[in-house]
Amino acid sequence: xxxxxxxxxxxxxxxxxxxxxxxxxxxxxxxIMERLFPHTGKAYLIGITGSPGAGxxxxxxxxxxxxxxxGSTVGxxxxxPTSPFTGGAILGDRIRMQEHALDSGIFIxxxxxxxxxxxxxxxxxxxxxxxxxxxxxxxxxxxxxxxQSEIDIVGTADSTVVVLTPAGGDSVQTIKAGIMExxxxxxxxxxxxxxxxxxxxxxxxxxxxxxxxxxRPPVLPVVxxxxxxxxxxWQALMEHRRYLQxxxxxxxxxxxxxxxxxxxxxxxxxxxxxxxxxRTQISLDELIEAIALRRQDPYSAARELLRRxxxxx
Amino acid sequence: xxxKRKIRVLVAKxxxxxxxxxxxxxxxxxxxxxxxxxxxxxxxTPEQIAETALQEDVDVVGLSILSGAHxxxxxxxxxxxxxxxxxxxxxxxxxxxxxEDEAVLKQEGAADAVFTPGTALENIISYIHENIGQxx
Ligand SMILES: Nc1nc2c(ncn2[C@@H]2O[C@H](COP(=O)(O)OP(=O)(O)O)[C@@H](O)[C@H]2O)c(=O)[nH]1
Ligand SMILES: [Mg+2]
Numbered sequence: 001x002x003x004x005x006x007x008x009x010x011x012x013x014x015x016x017x018x019x020x021x022x023x024x025x026x027x028x029x030x031x032i033m034e035r036l037f038p039h040t041g042k043a044y045l046i047g048i049t050g051s052p053g054a055g056x057x058x059x060x061x062x063x064x065x066x067x068x069x070x071g072s073t074v075g076x077x078x079x080x081p082t083s084p085f086t087g088g089a090i091l092g093d094r095i096r097m098q099e100h101a102l103d104s105g106i107f108i109x110x111x112x113x114x115x116x117x118x119x120x121x122x123x124x125x126x127x128x129x130x131x132x133x134x135x136x137x138x139x140x141x142x143x144x145x146x147x148q149s150e151i152d153i154v155g156t157a158d159s160t161v162v163v164l165t166p167a168g169g170d171s172v173q174t175i176k177a178g179i180m181e182x183x184x185x186x187x188x189x190x191x192x193x194x195x196x197x198x199x200x201x202x203x204x205x206x207x208x209x210x211x212x213x214x215x216r217p218p219v220l221p222v223v224x225x226x227x228x229x230x231x232x233x234w235q236a237l238m239e240h241r242r243y244l245q246x247x248x249x250x251x252x253x254x255x256x257x258x259x260x261x262x263x264x265x266x267x268x269x270x271x272x273x274x275x276x277x278x279r280t281q282i283s284l285d286e287l288i289e290a291i292a293l294r295r296q297d298p299y300s301a302a303r304e305l306l307r308r309x310x311x312x313x
Numbered sequence: 314x315x316x317k318r319k320i321r322v323l324v325a326k327x328x329x330x331x332x333x334x335x336x337x338x339x340x341x342x343x344x345x346x347x348x349x350x351x352x353x354x355x356x357x358t359p360e361q362i363a364e365t366a367l368q369e370d371v372d373v374v375g376l377s378i379l380s381g382a383h384x385x386x387x388x389x390x391x392x393x394x395x396x397x398x399x400x401x402x403x404x405x406x407x408x409x410x411x412x413e414d415e416a417v418l419k420q421e422g423a424a425d426a427v428f429t430p431g432t433a434l435e436n437i438i439s440y441i442h443e444n445i446g447q448x449x
Contacts (some may be wrong), residue, residue, distance in 0.1 A: 012367060012368065013397060016370040017370060020370045024318055024319070082349075086346070087319070088345060088346060089344065089349050090340055090341065090353075091350065091352065094351060094353050095354040097362055098353055098354065101360075101361040101364050101365055102361060102364055109424060110349075112319075113351050114319070
């Protein structure tokens, strides 16, 4: 694959093309991922999540400046939701990051959740691997913390930042379950709006209740709009990184990620092969009709299908 | 298995004018037609637009220009796209553009199509579908 060689020579166009190919599940994808694999595993992966409008993109914009000052090259994958009705999406995260558009050390890619086979986490993870092989030191993934797959993506990052805002007294209670657990660092953004001390205190209290040994996630007030508190966030990220690397946790997290990846891929391969065979060999209409008219139960229909495509089962 | 290819469109506003209502209406219409629309906001330079088009690997770039500077901005964007190996990207221009300027832009090969205010959104959508060619 010529495009892979171009990527290795540093072509940004090749990087963009390859992300498209893996995102679209191109037939050449497996070969691409195989070729890239030996060059991956070097980038540090930061996940950023939080409610829509919490200021994630503005924060990424500020982190980009910080990372560049510290000499790192950065890839960004910014995920916005795809409309389940039309399949289209407006991807607007870049608006906040356009001042970095011409920095050759930064590469920003927007992605829709698409809800495709194998899910968002597969597409995003593969895009991360392409950026990693390209040689980015740091890769930041921004996702809205609503769907499970969005949470999964950032949850498998090396360091995960959860962005909250001081919106009302009940903010902490309404934080989506599953989000508090994945944060390595908590940011209370929009600290300029007031009420942030209270949110910081509430989140801190919640974290202290857990009394888990090891890393206690810091809770940092930030004003992304003005860049306040961003240097402290950067410090916290680097500290978390050192913490992971010194305690062997880095390896165990990556092993966990590898396990999840393997499971997802097996599922994906089985699912796509099975459906491909079914689609090309069998018309489902009869079976569907039979179930709908209650002439056949769905279990026996499913087994019959799999038997007909010789699925070892 | 390969999924249905998604059309990716960059909607950008170069130049100094501060009205992006039209650009947003088009962006939403394209989204509703099932496309992925990357929206970058106001005051984009031709360099930012070309570089964003490259990173986002878009199939279409739509420029919304109300400032009257289309005769300089559009050819500049086209040139920068070419330099990046993206000459096949459809370049569409929307805005208040006199017929003689439209002819100039098309003759120079800068713009593939020009849509003036009042163009039905369906026309833009079908233009994209018809002219995007066989996507790889
Ligand atoms: N007051 C205030 N507004 C902010 C701050 N950071 C971001 N915003 C605003 O919040 C809105 C959403 O920001 P954005 O970064 O797009 O949020 P995202 O949806 O989480 O990515 C924008 O209007 C920002 O200008 C902040 O620190 N203070
Ligand atoms: Mg955002």
